[in-house]
Amino acid sequence: MSQIKIKVEHINPFVTSTIETFRKMVGLEAKPGKLIIKQGNADDYDISGIIGISGGAKGMVSLSFPKETAIKVTNKFIGASSADVTDDTIDAIGELANIVAGYAKKGLGEFNITISLPSVITGSNHRIKEPKDVFSFIVPFETELGGFHLAVSLKSVE
């Protein structure tokens, strides 16, 4: 397979998938902001759901939330009323990342990608280090329950 350069257009399936996932499964309108391209995914968030990507492209996709937004989104997603981060919050954020990555795959058929099971990182101001020589495409989203961001770090492979 010849190498396909990752372009901004390849991020669109993840943006669409994020909008659809929040609308259909959480009942929230998630409005995307301006795309940021940078190396060093260093925004300050408290909980991130991460999916590894392999196949014709490798890297990762993540959804990162401030603690309060993660709790509110989870409560709306599963019909709970938690006041703090619980196992439910961690599972729900991981599942949202899983759905976003899985649904985006159909818009990236040229890469024939496979996704990993979700991992979730918690901790104030944690950083997610993307693979070497890979830029992060970061899309901030706003919802009525607060903001979060989608980060896609992808590199095509031979």
Next chain:
Amino acid sequence: MKILLVDDSNTMRRIEKNTLEKMGYTDIQEAVDGADAISKLTAGGFELVLMDWNMPNMTGIEALKVIKANPATKGVPVIMVTSESEKTRIMEAIQAGAANYVVKPFQAETLQEKISAVTKKAA
């Protein structure tokens, strides 16, 4: 009707269980991966399975093939409920014997419609 929900995500099992309970189903059990599902199905009595695809230990498609190869369980309808959205994946599941396919993200109404279609056909 005795129903088995198979998903490694507690969140998804909870959402699917809520949907089924709103439809009037109360005899609902849960499995956390394909291997757990096979173990519970072999004990018998289930009339419907909702199965995720990507799970540790044994994936949903692997479990589906085992279910359909076993005379004791092959008659149990299995609905795949998964974020695997490519046509090739859907075809693979249908060819392996899936009764229906629901792509995540889904609205509760969509899941209800697919369950109703399968249970009416099985009745």
